[in-house]
Amino acid sequence: MIGRCARLALCGITFALAVAPTLTMAERPPYREAREPCADYRPTRQALFGDLHVHSRLSFDSYVSSQRNGPEDAYRYAKGEAITLPDADGEQTVIAQLQRPIDFTAVTDHSELLGPIRLCSAEDSGFVRWHPACVATRSDLFPLQLLAMDYWASVGVTGDSAGETESMVCSLGDCDAAHKQAWQQIQDAAEAHYDRSANCEFTTFVGYEYTDAPNYANLHRNVIFRNANVTDTAISTYDTGSRNVPELWRRLADECTDTDSGCDVMAIPHNPNLAAGLMFPDPANEQEAKDRLFFEPLIELVQHKAASECRFDRLLGRGVDTEDELCDFEQAPSDNLAMLGTIFGEMRASEGEPVSVDDFARRNMVRNVLKDGLALRETSGINPFMQGFIGSTDTHSASPGGAEEDNYTGHLGRRDSGYRNLQDHFYDNPGGLAVVWAEENSRDSVFDAMRRREAYATSGTRPSVRFFAGTDLAGDLCAAPDMLEQAYASGVPMGGELAAGDATPRFLVSAAKDPGVPGNPGQDLQRLQVIKGWLDADGNTQERVFDIAGDADNGAWVDEDSCAPTGAGAAQLCSVWEDSDYTANQRAFYYVRVLENPSCRWSTRQCQAAGINPFSSSCLTQAEAMNAKLNDEGAIGNVYDRCCLAAEHESFYSPVIQERAWTSPIWINP
Structure with a gap:
């Protein structure tokens, strides 16, 4: 109850x-339902x-x-x-x-x-x-x-x-x-x-x-x-x-x-x-x-x-x-x-x-x-x-x-x-x-x-992401073989709350790429970001985005004919980061955004499968031909026109996306 x-x-x-x-971390809690204990604990x-x-x-x-x-x-x-x-x-x-x-x-x-x-x-x-x-x-x-x-x-x-x-x-x-x-x-x-x-x-x-x-x-x-x-x-x-x-x-x-x-x-x-x-x-x-x-x-x-x-x-x-x-x-x-x-x-x-x-x-x-x-x-x-x-x-x-x-x-x-x-x-x-x-x-x-x-x-992929905060987290924690044991003992994980003090907290951020499946490996990681929101001295809300690991200019893209990834990123990224603007009496939250290398959106893949390439200068001609074919088969309207939308003319759409993950925040309160 x-x-x-x-x-x-x-x-x-x-x-x-x-x-x-x-x-x-020494013993498992009792179940609140009738079941066998899990072997993988x-x-x-x-x-x-x-x-x-x-x-x-x-x-x-x-x-x-x-x-x-x-x-x-x-x-x-x-x-x-x-x-x-x-x-x-x-x-x-x-x-x-x-x-x-x-x-x-x-x-x-x-x-x-x-x-x-x-x-x-x-x-x-x-x-x-x-x-x-x-x-x-x-x-x-x-x-x-x-x-x-x-x-x-x-x-x-x-x-x-x-x-x-x-x-x-x-x-x-x-x-x-x-x-x-x-x-x-x-x-x-x-x-x-x-x-x-x-x-x-x-x-x-x-x-x-x-x-x-x-x-x-x-x-x-x-x-x-x-x-x-x-x-x-x-x-x-x-x-x-x-x-x-x-x-x-x-x-x-x-x-x-x-x-x-x-x-x-x-x-x-x-x-x-x-x-x-x-x-x-x-x-x-x-x-x-x-x-x-x-x-x-x-x-x-x-x-x-x-x-x-x-x-x-x-x-x-x-x-x-x-x-x-x-x-x-x-x-x-x-x-x-x-x-x-x-x-x-x-x-x-x-x-x-x-x-x-x-x-x-x-x-x-x-x-x-x-x-x-x-x-x-x-x-x-x-x-x-x-x-x-x-x-x-x-x-x-x-x-x-x-x-x-x-x-x-x-x-x-x-x-x-x-x-x-x-x-x-x-x-x-x-x-x-x-x-x-x-x-x-x-x-x-x-x-x-x-x-x-x-x-x-996550936006659909499966990267593994850890996020901790604490004033006693070691600066070299990424290299520690017992990183997680130390992080749990000395900090709070994503979703937690940390009492603000004079000591500047450290944030442990660690991510591993989606391993994918045989024949279809996961996408490399591009970078890790920390998003901070806070309440300033005048009571106004503010925000800022920090790049803390990886490289936004790593040259990764996609093959525009096949959607195969080009360029490389990272299999793993880890950082122990401090906020240089930390203020002890300031309410704040922090969360992590993990960005993968660019990849083709689902619509790009399906357009290409229909013979229409969003990257091609002939895209509209290809779309018109396929529209006519589908109309003859009973479809109504111009089915494939959106395949040829130009990203530079769109507020939000792009044929290429960056899959991502967002951790739950950690809150810092005076």
């Missing part, structure tokens, strides 16, 4: 859990790669897109098995398989509409299956699917009245019973695929997505439970009302953490870049601040609908409260969920039109949220925005971990399969991965790592 008193103590200003390692922790944002056919926007894989299939895919996905015509012909499995995942189907979608899709639902919305939902006709998508979104997740009614489907069938059946299916699949043996090869978490989106402003959270002890239902916007995330926290406390059932849970916000400024308001009171700290220790920093670290417009030469030019990485043009409204190559929703950096809300970007948290701590005594980072995919194709640029099958079922990806979802990307430093691959160990924020996000 967590209990309200213990929960509030955990969220207190001392943050004892984050300040010091939770282990003595490492006191200095290991990097485990996962995906905590996954949709199956139980989600309305997956099923309507001809996607028929359920939670069980999603877990099979995560473990390295092949699944079949729909092609652009809705036929189940696409074979999808990871090049290497991931270590943990959670299926997070939308809690909203779990019941109606089961009623519409299940053969034993009776007369309700013939409601027009259900008929359109099961249809193979693309126009009918789009109508069904719009219907479910309007009654389910995007209107201000979402908390009032689900749909007329529920008047013809028992939506509550169907909801519980789907919720049980999610739990059963997680249990069936969780490795409770000593091998500890794969960990699952029971979860769902809370999907509030008033007027397309994204307020979504992925709700992740520690173990099999969960709430009776998947709490939804219907239960809390729209624009009321604090009520979600209260319900999770009442029905989970404040009970004696052994239930523990967190809620992970994602896509603040599409929240129209609504994701991270100032807390209304102290209780809200403490609840956010407890229930939301992490933010999903990157996924297939763009990255949310920061935003910089190359054409304008300025950003959203930043001058960091690397903040042009994987940015969506719009600031809300209507950015998904492109059909046959044309934006069909006025809300989905591009938003300039001058009109883009500051707190859509996580770095600004972190900076504002420092100011709130100064005035209120509590920083409600002490949140670590993970990445995930947000796949709606039951393909957790499918973040490989050279193996990307889309994440929206039929809607972005095949050529539709380039035509309608060009500004999307394969998404990222969640990485935790955990002693072993068990639910308890992974969940504890997330709770203490010893986690980081």
Whole structure:
């Protein structure tokens, strides 16, 4: 039992859990669930790669897109098995398989509409299956699917009245019973695929997505439970009302953490870049601040609908409260969920039109949220925005971990399969991965790592990244054979908090490149950066980016005909760094950004596979020829035109990207 008193103590200003390692490093803690001990147990922790944002056919926007894989299939895919996905015509012909499995995942189907979608899709639902919305939902006709998508979104997740009614489907069938059946299916699949043996090869978490989106402003959270002890239902916007995330926290406390059932849970916000400024308001009171700290220790920093670290417009030469030019990485043009409204190559929703950096809300970007948290701590005594980072995919194709640029099958079922990806979802990307430093691959160990924020996000690759801070860290720590033991004994890891003093802290940053797979090695590292945010003497928030290792001008690029990497970087980088501008009475945070050498974006690879080279002076001619061919085969519109976008004319897009990782911050407080 967590209990309200213990929960509030955990969220207190001392943050004892984050300040010091939770282990003595001498003995493993007891499990809070029944299972065999893991044979592979490492006191200095290991990097485990996962995906905590996954949709199956139980989600309305997956099923309507001809996607028929359920939670069980999603877990099979995560473990390295092949699944079949729909092609652009809705036929189940696409074979999808990871090049290497991931270590943990959670299926997070939308809690909203779990019941109606089961009623519409299940053969034993009776007369309700013939409601027009259900008929359109099961249809193979693309126009009918789009109508069904719009219907479910309007009654389910995007209107201000979402908390009032689900749909007329529920008047013809028992939506509550169907909801519980789907919720049980999610739990059963997680249990069936969780490795409770000593091998500890794969960990699952029971979860769902809370999907509030008033007027397309994204307020979504992925709700992740520690173990099999969960709430009776998947709490939804219907239960809390729209624009009321604090009520979600209260319900999770009442029905989970404040009970004696052994239930523990967190809620992970994602896509603040599409929240129209609504994701991270100032807390209304102290209780809200403490609840956010407890229930939301992490933010999903990157996924297939763009990255949310920061935003910089190359054409304008300025950003959203930043001058960091690397903040042009994987940015969506719009600031809300209507950015998904492109059909046959044309934006069909006025809300989905591009938003300039001058009109883009500051707190859509996580770095600004972190900076504002420092100011709130100064005035209120509590920083409600002490949140670590993970990445995930947000796949709606039951393909957790499918973040490989050279193996990307889309994440929206039929809607972005095949050529539709380039035509309608060009500004999307394969998404990222969640990485935790955990002693072993068990639910308890992974969940504890997330709770203490010893986690980081990647844009889809798998570099190994360590980050520590402490005043007693040795300057030659990179060369020490017991580097990790010393770092844990003398400092705090990523996600932790360090009390400021007169002594200048040192920061240990160590990264190793993604090893890749046989025949497809990972990309070399280019450089390590430390991003600092602080509160100056006048109470204003500031930021600065430091290059601390590697070389930005190492000459690496790509072969523009084959996308093969050219030039070399580093297999490993390590530095013990000090901030020459450190001030003892200054509130600050630091996090690490790891940049890989340049590589081809997924779209570049798929354009080239279709015979269109974004680097070629003949690109438009090639695109016109392929457009005509596809139009003859039934496609509508100019499918391949975006392959020929020129990066120098685009605010954010480039055919070449730099994959990256972002560690959770370490906070320095007077």
